[in-house]
Amino acid sequence: MSEVTSTVVIGAGHAGLAASHFLTERSIDHVVVERGEVANSWRRERWESLRLLTPNWLSRLPGHAYSGADPDGYMSATEVGDFIADFAVGSQAPVRTGVTVTSVRRTEAGYDVATDQGAIRAGSVVLATGACNRPSVPGLAAGLPASVEQVTAFDYRSPDRLAEGGVLVVGASATGVQLASEIRRSGRPVTLSVGEHTRMPRTYQGRDVLWWMEESGIWGQRYDEVDDLVRARRLPSPQLVGTPERATLDLNALTDLGVDLVGRWSALRDGTALFSGGLRNVFALADLKQQRLLDGFDAWAADGATGERPEPTRAPATSRLQLDLTSGEIGTVVWATGYRPDYSWLDVPVVDGKGQLRHDGGVVDSPGLYALGLPVLRRRKSTFIHGIEDDAREVVDHLAGWLGRS
Numbered sequence: 001m002s003e004v005t006s007t008v009v010i011g012a013g014h015a016g017l018a019a020s021h022f023l024t025e026r027s028i029d030h031v032v033v034e035r036g037e038v039a040n041s042w043r044r045e046r047w048e049s050l051r052l053l054t055p056n057w058l059s060r061l062p063g064h065a066y067s068g069a070d071p072d073g074y075m076s077a078t079e080v081g082d083f084i085a086d087f088a089v090g091s092q093a094p095v096r097t098g099v100t101v102t103s104v105r106r107t108e109a110g111y112d113v114a115t116d117q118g119a120i121r122a123g124s125v126v127l128a129t130g131a132c133n134r135p136s137v138p139g140l141a142a143g144l145p146a147s148v149e150q151v152t153a154f155d156y157r158s159p160d161r162l163a164e165g166g167v168l169v170v171g172a173s174a175t176g177v178q179l180a181s182e183i184r185r186s187g188r189p190v191t192l193s194v195g196e197h198t199r200m201p202r203t204y205q206g207r208d209v210l211w212w213m214e215e216s217g218i219w220g221q222r223y224d225e226v227d228d229l230v231r232a233r234r235l236p237s238p239q240l241v242g243t244p245e246r247a248t249l250d251l252n253a254l255t256d257l258g259v260d261l262v263g264r265w266s267a268l269r270d271g272t273a274l275f276s277g278g279l280r281n282v283f284a285l286a287d288l289k290q291q292r293l294l295d296g297f298d299a300w301a302a303d304g305a306t307g308e309r310p311e312p313t314r315a316p317a318t319s320r321l322q323l324d325l326t327s328g329e330i331g332t333v334v335w336a337t338g339y340r341p342d343y344s345w346l347d348v349p350v351v352d353g354k355g356q357l358r359h360d361g362g363v364v365d366s367p368g369l370y371a372l373g374l375p376v377l378r379r380r381k382s383t384f385i386h387g388i389e390d391d392a393r394e395v396v397d398h399l400a401g402w403l404g405r406s
């Protein structure tokens, strides 16, 4: 006999727990199933030195906010794990840890959720399994010489655990610039392959740039107001790092550290990596977008003040167009090329050819099925910790209507 409940929430990261908070508020019986422990991704899938790029004062969940002594600081992964675990305890979320969902099937009455510890039948299901379950690695990784070690952001822990020799970091979004900086500071030669990226100064006019993103309303922009939603959902994460000095970590900072910048990795031929030319154009585009962002902040503030503008990205006099990976110069390739969700266990036909869930603001293309925590799900800030509250409330509102409990 299967267990029966109104709603199964899959995943006990901050998104699943926020859904649970609003389900409890509406007295909707539910369980939260989690294959690992609460906040598993922060406990098991992050590198050792990681700090949030969002400041502590922004870390808030429904009824639960940062209350420590350093509101302008940035939490370590362990601190984020503790913050989320405290939220789970405070909201008395009915979490079952160590339970892996192996399939979700649609039935006439709702959904059958199969787990490695038995089946659960429910009228509705919330997918809160995360947007970053797997590293997204390009196909050319398969052809790399065996002498080069390959590491993704999931396996990477610290520079001293890398193989001897130089390191090629691929990808210059938040993960790539943070890892390139840390590995270079450890004394290794580092080459960074740079494609499209999003520049942001850490502070602007004395305030954290994310204060501007939040207060100016950019982050709160709704998914149905965004001009090009497909593009917005694919935007690279900003080049930001959380440090006590509130330092900017852009490509100029990496050049100053001695990181060698090359273009986007476009092909692999006979063990040689080939990089695109045109770095100057890539830099110019990122500089222009940053300029527009800061102009937008000034226009919003409407006080006539203009902050100091960051120096344009300095292009190297010459950048290498190829790198022989069989020469021994590079010991490790670090793939910082993004993340993707994993729905291999979802037996409902709602995933498109690119592995993305078909949904409208978290209302999935199958009645009674919902999602949370995906890029620009209902707002630009949907994947960020502080972005979940409004999304979860609205998705649970819809879910309650579906169950006839509104």
Ligand SMILES: Cc1cc2nc3c(=O)[nH]c(=O)nc-3n(C[C@H](O)[C@H](O)[C@H](O)COP(=O)(O)OP(=O)(O)OC[C@H]3O[C@@H](n4cnc5c(N)ncnc54)[C@H](O)[C@@H]3O)c2cc1C
Pocket: 010, 011, 012, 013, 014, 015, 016, 033, 034, 035, 036, 037, 038, 039, 040, 041, 042, 046, 051, 052, 053, 054, 099, 100, 101, 102, 128, 129, 130, 131, 132, 133, 175, 339, 345, 372, 373, 374, 383, 384, 385, 386
């Ligand atoms: C490197 C990195 C840095 C980030 N930095 C910041 C930051 O500075 N500030 C910020 O606000 N956000 C940041 N984010 C974004 C976001 O906050 C995190 O991705 C966060 O973990 C997302 O929370 P979530 O609850 O949506 O998913 P997750 O935390 O991934 O939780 C999903 C849960 O579902 C579980 N699960 C998955 N599949 C199954 C299954 N089949 N059965 C049972 N359980 C399952 C997983 O074990 C996991 O615990 C960062 C993300 C990454 C990857």
